[in-house]
Amino acid sequence: MKLITWNVNGLRAAMKKGLLDFCANEMADAYCFQETKMQPGQAVVDLPDYHEYWNSAVKKGYSGTAVFSKAEPLSVRYGIDDPAHEDEGRALTCEFEKFFLVCEYTPNAQDGLARIDYRMEWEDARRAYLEKLDREKPVILCGDLNVAHEEIDLKNPKSNHGNAGFSDEERGRFRRLLGAGFTDTYRHLHPDTEGDYTWWSFRYRAWDNNAGWRIDYFLVSNRIADKVREVTHLRGESLREGTRVSDHCPVRLIIDI
Numbered sequence: 335m336k337l338i339t340w341n342v343n344g345l346r347a348a349m350k351k352g353l354l355d356f357c358a359n360e361m362a363d364a365y366c367f368q369e370t371k372m373q374p375g376q377a378v379v380d381l382p383d384y385h386e387y388w389n390s391a392v393k394k395g396y397s398g399t400a401v402f403s404k405a406e407p408l409s410v411r412y413g414i415d416d417p418a419h420e421d422e423g424r425a426l427t428c429e430f431e432k433f434f435l436v437c438e439y440t441p442n443a444q445d446g447l448a449r450i451d452y453r454m455e456w457e458d459a460r461r462a463y464l465e466k467l468d469r470e471k472p473v474i475l476c477g478d479l480n481v482a483h484e485e486i487d488l489k490n491p492k493s494n495h496g497n498a499g500f501s502d503e504e505r506g507r508f509r510r511l512l513g514a515g516f517t518d519t520y521r522h523l524h525p526d527t528e529g530d531y532t533w534w535s536f537r538y539r540a541w542d543n544n545a546g547w548r549i550d551y552f553l554v555s556n557r558i559a560d561k562v563r564e565v566t567h568l569r570g571e572s573l574r575e576g577t578r579v580s581d582h583c584p585v586r587l588i589i590d591i
Contacts, residue, residue, distance in 0.1 A: 335591055338362040339476035339550060340584035341439065341533075345370040345400070346377045352574025354380055356584070359571075363404050364428075368439035368478045370398035389413070391423040398423040399437045399477070405430065414463040419456055427467070432591055433558070434467045438477035443498035450503055457507035465514055472555040474589070475516065478533075478582065479551050481508050483518065486528055487548040499549060517559040519552045519587060524565070532567050533582045541578065552587040564588040 338360055342348035345367060357365060365384070372395070374388045384402035389412045391397040407428035413420045428435045438460070443450045467473050481504040485491035494500045512518060524530070531546025540546065552565055565587055572583035 335589055336360070336362045337364050337366065337435070337474070337476065337552070337587045337589070338584050339366045339368070339437070339478075339552065339587075341368040341478040341550060341580060341582040343369050343371075343580040343582065345372055345379070345398075347371075348579050349377065349379070351577050351579045353579055355574060356571055356579070357381060357402075360586070362586070364435060365402045366426075366435070366437035366476050367400045367402075368398075368437065370400050370423075371395050372398065387426060387428065389423040389426040392421045396422070397439060399426045399439050401426050401428050401435070401437050403428060403435075407435075414456075414460050415466070416459040416463070419459055424456075425460070425463075429471075433472045433474055434470075436464065436467070436473060436475045436477075438475060438479065440478060440480040442480050443501060443504060445498065447496075447498060447501055447503075450498075450501065454503060454507065457504075457511070461507075461511050461514055464511070464516070468515055468555050472558045472591075473516070473553075474555075474558075474587070474591075475553040476551065476585070476587070478549060479508070480549055481505060482547045482549055483508050483521075486526075488531070489529075489543075489545040489547070499547060511553070515556050516553045517556050517562075519554055519559065519562045520548070520565045520567075520585075522559055522562060522565075530567050531569075532585060536578075536581055550582055550585050552585060554589070558589070558591060561590045562587065563590060 411427040532550035
């Protein structure tokens with residue numbers, strides 16, 4: 335099974351930059367998009383062979399997740415079973431026969447860690463939700479989790495220590511999530527690889543200098559980690575005719591499940 339996760343930084347804008355050409359080439363079993371920034375019906379997403387599911391933010395043009403799947407899910411769940419976290423469209427779960435697929439766009443802690451308290455609340459509620467799912471069947475979690483776990487996961491760890499995405503609080507919650515029974519599939523296959531990132535700022539020539547961060551993930555329940563065959567950051571595929579589709583690149587998972 336081939337799965338793709340991608341923070342598209344605005345689905346309508348990404349389609350104008352070649353997103354659908356990428357999808358036609360990949361022919362994945364499912365696409366999980368984050369930061370869609372739209373409501374269903376605001377644009378036609380021309381993926382006719384896929385069932386589509388949306389969790390959009392109440393605030394228009396903000397946040398949002400969507401899943402496009404060739405197979406029809408047994409059920410679809412919106413959010414993380416917590417009314418305090420339902421307005422921003424940040425999680426969408428598709429249940430299949432052998433696993434749950436969770437598409438997530440984790441809240442950003444923001445400059446100066448202005449939103450770190452809410453971020454910690456989200457982390458705890460999301461972990462509880464995933465543990466609940468995992469008791470029923472294995473889980474595949476994907477998306478922009480807005481954290482670089484270790485120093486190897488970003489270009490400039492020392493100057494970014496304590497900043498949003500690389501604070502002790504966020505990294506600690508990520509470790510707790512892994513400790514709850516989940517595997518970071520990329521590090522499972524590539525424990526020592528450096529310089530392979532998924533997000534580059536549009537500023538400071540970050541793309542040209544590969545001054546990036548690895549903040550987009552596939553995590554899986556520990557008991558299916560041995561079924562993972564490939565995790566690839568598709569940096570080159572995020573360019574369409576020389577234009578960056580998003581400030582993130584897509585991530586591809588191939589898993590025998």
